[in-house]
Amino acid sequence: MSDGLIVIGASGHAKVCIELLRDTGQHVSFCVGGADSGDICLGVPVLHGDEHLEALARQGFRRAFVAIGANALRQRLAAAVRALGFELVNAVSPRAMVSPSATIGHGVAIMAGAVINADSSIADLAIINTAASVDHDGVIGEAAHIGPQCGLAGNVHVGPRSFLGIGSRVIPGVSIGADVVAGAGSVIISNVAQNARIAGIPAKTMRKKAP
Numbered sequence: 001m002s003d004g005l006i007v008i009g010a011s012g013h014a015k016v017c018i019e020l021l022r023d024t025g026q027h028v029s030f031c032v033g034g035a036d037s038g039d040i041c042l043g044v045p046v047l048h049g050d051e052h053l054e055a056l057a058r059q060g061f062r063r064a065f066v067a068i069g070a071n072a073l074r075q076r077l078a079a080a081v082r083a084l085g086f087e088l089v090n091a092v093s094p095r096a097m098v099s100p101s102a103t104i105g106h107g108v109a110i111m112a113g114a115v116i117n118a119d120s121s122i123a124d125l126a127i128i129n130t131a132a133s134v135d136h137d138g139v140i141g142e143a144a145h146i147g148p149q150c151g152l153a154g155n156v157h158v159g160p161r162s163f164l165g166i167g168s169r170v171i172p173g174v175s176i177g178a179d180v181v182a183g184a185g186s187v188i189i190s191n192v193a194q195n196a197r198i199a200g201i202p203a204k205t206m207r208k209k210a211p
């Protein structure tokens with residue numbers, strides 16, 4: 001069995017995650033990217049195509065991290081990787097502040113400067129991006145992405161696969177459904193239904209594009 005770690009993805013998000021993993025003393029052996037990925041990602045050799053995962057599992061690799069920004073795709077790939085027998089590790093910056101009473105799932109990324117406060121829960125595959133904060137009793141759903149510099153007040157719930165764009169703000173007690181997209185700088189002051197696309201101050205449903 002190999003101690004080395006496989007990162008799925010070879011993009012900008014993967015670069016940040018590779019550095020987080022290195023910061024915690026972990027060695028990334030290979031990235032698995034798409035056909036159009038480069039050959040090297042931050043010094044890590046890139047294999048092209050998901051079919052390489054099966055071969056890596058046969059070679060004894062057992063630990064993986066899915067570094068894909070797109071939420072639904074990250075969730076699908078994680079299921080495939082787990083089915084091959086890989087364990088999903090976390091990439092948590094030593095420069096993040098994670099409360100000892102918070103619960104953190106598997107395959108989670110928490111970037112530098114992020115703060116996760118008391119009794120919060122961060123589900124599998126969530127991303128808490130650079131300098132974002134999740135205050136007390138927050139609940140972040142599976143494969144959700146809290147963008148850089150977002151500020152979530154206490155008791156905010158974010159559903160699975162939802163994305164809050166950079167610099168969004170959420171007042172206390174708000175519940176955001178699954179698969180929501182909130183534009184950069186949204187100020188969210190009331191509950192949001194699943195699949196909604198919202199933006200603005202205060203955040204409102206975005207106009208549909210003309211066909």
Ligand SMILES: CC(=O)SCCNC(=O)CCNC(=O)[C@H](O)C(C)(C)COP(=O)(O)OP(=O)(O)OC[C@H]1O[C@@H](n2cnc3c(N)ncnc32)[C@H](O)[C@@H]1OP(=O)(O)O
Binds near residue numbers: 129181184206
């Ligand atoms: C480390 C990292 O990089 S992590 C990644 C962080 N990424 C982000 O934060 C991205 C956030 N993305 C956004 O805010 C995008 O604008 C989205 C997803 C909300 C919308 O993107 P699109 O679907 O392409 O919408 P589009 O650009 O066509 O805009 C549609 C309308 O919404 C408006 N709009 C778009 N974004 C916003 C916003 N954040 N706030 C207010 N209005 C907005 C546009 O002005 C446009 O208005 P109009 O119809 O009156 O002209």
